[in-house]
Amino acid sequence: MFAQIIKALRLKAKMNQETLAQMLDVERSTISRWENGSSTPTMTMLQKIAEVFDVSYDILLGKDISDVNSEEISVPILGSVRAGVPTEAVEDILGREYIPASMAKTGEYFALRIKGDSMSPRMLEGDIVIVKKQSDVSDGEIAVVTVGRDDATIKKISKHEDGITLIPFNEAYPAKFFTNREIINLPVEICGKVVELRGKF
Secondary structure, eight states, rough: OOHHHHHHHHHHTTHHHHHHOOOOOOOOSHHHHHHHSSSOOOHHHHHHHHHTOOOHHHHHHTSTTTTTGGGEEEEEEEEOOOOTTOOGGOSSSEEEEEOOOHEEEEEEEEEEEEEETTTTTOOOOOEEEOOOOOOOOOTEEEEEETTTTSEEEEEEEEEEETTTEEEEETSSSOOOOEEEHHHHTTTTTEEEEEEEEEEOO
């Protein structure tokens, strides 16, 4: 819970990780670890964080999230995605999209601009999808996937005992099956689940 709350407060304050790190006299990597949930601050540091954002301990500890949920939260629009790379480290950020703060506190999200027409007519080039960052999805869901060193692709996932199939919506493109061995060796990695499509006109 703390990871989502501090990120929501930082974005609400229109502050990047470097700025917050300077205000708290810590490394930027420390902020990143707090936001991805791999570490938590000490009680002394929590006091400093509360002072920076002018909030109470209750808000930081998730007991009162009304202030956090009062506005929408921005997420980066990425031109490309590579597995294992934090969204903060991606250089080709094309802009921002906004999601409800209530959604933002359930996980890490990013937006991705559609390239090509393999998912048409449902998803067109230039459309934006909102993606929840996660390493797996259920059978039949739409995911952002990287294959080897290629940029991410968006496909419907079909799971089998011996592998997975990446299925485009455009019938002009073939589905691609990958064995369990190929999934490990290439690798084939799921970066997130597509949760929303925002068409552009």
